[in-house]
Amino acid sequence: MISAGDFRKGITFVMDGDVYQVVDFQHVKPGKGAAFVRAKIRSVLNGGIKDTTFNPSEKFENAVIETTEMQYLYSDGELYYFMDNSTYEQIPVERSYVEEALNFIRENDNVTVSIYQGKPFSVSPNNFVELEVTETEPGLKGDTSSGATKPATVETGFTLLVPLFVDRGDVIRIDTRSGEYMSRV
Structure with missing residues (x-):
């Protein structure tokens, strides 16, 4: 309870x-x-x-939830397909259950899928992911004041604030729980 x-x-x-x-x-x-x-x-x-x-x-009574490590395969527009790494079984998941995780996962990334009575209802990316910056304004030389940030878009389309020294093409580590920049890789 x-x-x-x-x-x-x-x-x-x-x-x-x-x-x-x-x-x-x-x-x-x-x-x-x-x-x-x-x-x-x-x-x-x-x-x-x-x-x-x-x-x-x-x-309230606790619900027994099964969690499984799965690999994100692809999307057909409406459904997102994941493969169980141990049985190679593919399961489709509706967009509403995957929406938040899409900011941090790419095809072939491993995620944790929560299942209740055989039905998947939640997809969670790893706590930390490494993604490439695809779009950001260039940093100005000598502009290194502490705490200054600028917006950057990563390869999944997610936009977050990064320090001024981060440039297009850099790979950065992101905390998926808060959506914040952690470090440059």
């Missing part, structure tokens, strides 16, 4: 006969009245997202 006060991003639980994953949450302690948890949850079974509030002491 898990209480609503213990909600964190990615936690899955059973409520009203459906399985939900916490997409976003906020613990709210107003000056007057009881504390509550405001959460954005996604149905694992049908993909619907809803905003709800919970009493922090409400209890």
Whole structure:
């Protein structure tokens, strides 16, 4: 059992006969009245997202989720295909379940796929990925003031802020949990 006060991003639980994953949450302690948890949850079974509030002491049953290392193969426009590295079985996944991970994965990259009762519902890239910068403004010589950043686009199309010394063609390490630049490789 898990209480609503213990909600964190990615936690899955059973409520009203459906399985939900916490997409976003906020613990709210107003000056007057009881504390509550405001959460954005996604149905694992049908993909619907809803905003709800919970009493922090409400209890829910944990959902048993299987995670598998898979390789991203290709997309046919609507579905994204992943291959199980141990059985070589290919499974299609809808765009809504892959959307956030697409910023950080390329074809043939390994990802972690979460599955509930045989149905994939979440794709997570590795915590750190190395991608090539495809577009950014050139840095000016001598412009090395600390903390200054500029926008850069990487090979997946994701745009993030990088230090001024990063140029087109550089390979950079990105933290996929926050989408932030970590270092140049």
